[in-house]
Amino acid sequence: MTMTLTEITPAECYRLLEGARFGHLSCCNAGQPYIAAIYFAFSNGVAYSFTMPGKKLDWMRANDKVCLHVEHRLSGDAWTSVVVEGRFQEFPDSDVWRSERLHAWSLLQAHSDWWEIGAMKPHELPMLEGSPHVFHGIAVTAVSGRSAMRTN
Amino acid sequence: MTMTLTEITPAECYRLLEGARFGHLSCCNAGQPYIAAIYFAFSNGVAYSFTMPGKKLDWMRANDKVCLHVEHRLSGDAWTSVVVEGRFQEFPDSDVWRSERLHAWSLLQAHSDWWEIGAMKPHELPMLEGSPHVFHGIAVTAVSGRSAMRTN
Numbered sequence: 001m002t003m004t005l006t007e008i009t010p011a012e013c014y015r016l017l018e019g020a021r022f023g024h025l026s027c028c029n030a031g032q033p034y035i036a037a038i039y040f041a042f043s044n045g046v047a048y049s050f051t052m053p054g055k056k057l058d059w060m061r062a063n064d065k066v067c068l069h070v071e072h073r074l075s076g077d078a079w080t081s082v083v084v085e086g087r088f089q090e091f092p093d094s095d096v097w098r099s100e101r102l103h104a105w106s107l108l109q110a111h112s113d114w115w116e117i118g119a120m121k122p123h124e125l126p127m128l129e130g131s132p133h134v135f136h137g138i139a140v141t142a143v144s145g146r147s148a149m150r151t152n
Numbered sequence: 153m154t155m156t157l158t159e160i161t162p163a164e165c166y167r168l169l170e171g172a173r174f175g176h177l178s179c180c181n182a183g184q185p186y187i188a189a190i191y192f193a194f195s196n197g198v199a200y201s202f203t204m205p206g207k208k209l210d211w212m213r214a215n216d217k218v219c220l221h222v223e224h225r226l227s228g229d230a231w232t233s234v235v236v237e238g239r240f241q242e243f244p245d246s247d248v249w250r251s252e253r254l255h256a257w258s259l260l261q262a263h264s265d266w267w268e269i270g271a272m273k274p275h276e277l278p279m280l281e282g283s284p285h286v287f288h289g290i291a292v293t294a295v296s297g298r299s300a301m302r303t304n
Contacts, residue, residue, distance in 0.1 A: 026186070028185045033219040035178045036235075064183045067185040067186050071189060085184060
């Protein structure tokens with residue numbers, strides 16, 4: 001039995017991202033990277049999510065280059081992973097960003113387990129208005145993926 | 153039912169790291185972060201691992217500041233996560249680093265599923281000598297962790 005790694009196509013990467021909701025996001029500040037687990041909804045080349053104020057948000061505001069890593073375990077021992085290089089884009093609570101906030105919110109509210117992030121009641125999404133949560137997107141600038149399969 | 157986040161102590165972080173084998177490692181280059189899943193063995197403040205030559209290794213050689221993220225799902229909905237800021241340290245195949253390589257290898261060979269990384273036969277660790285794999289450690293410089301529990 002041997003496991004073999006193969007590159008997957010960008011189209012396959014996008015399909016995986018569209019079906020995913022959980023991943024790891026990295027940002028960096030003065031050469032020091034930081035990782036946090038995030039829940040997101042992916043649509044049209046953007047991973048939509050929200051965050052509370054804190055270190056991650058401060059760092060992404062200072063440097064919008066981020067990385068999103070998503071893995072998908074298949075049956076048996078196989079797995080696929082996708083790495084996105086992207087740009088952080090905040091959707092502030094203003095008229096200019098209203099449609100983008102609504103779009104993000106409509107995608108995110110389709111899932112019911114955001115409370116897993118913690119400090120949130122189950123089935124309770126951040127309010128679209130007047131909430132400390134910051135809605136944001138990660139716009140893909142580059143994507144690559146790999147798949148590991150048992151080949152014999 | 154509400155999920156509540158609490159900080160965990162450094163001692164609790166180390167206990168989680170010592171029991172973990174899988175996590176996500178981030179490095180960065182010119183302000184762009186990158187994430188890869190890694191298997192490791194943690195001992196005495198160092199996460200030991202190995203990697204094939206490639207982008208991750210090139211970037212860590214150029215900038216040794218890295219981040220390791222490990223999460224542990226508990227029963228029910230609870231989870232704990234630990235974030236390590238650390239320094240990449242390579243253990244090259246030379247006399248100077250021989251004992252560190254042996255230590256890394258002895259910790260890593262205690263596990264039998266390294267092949268999950270892909271492109272490796274099951275139960276086959278990289279050879280200590282004459283292998284393209286690079287043994288390395290992530291030495292902790294800062295650690296923090298959070299735990300999410302159902303509080304009612």
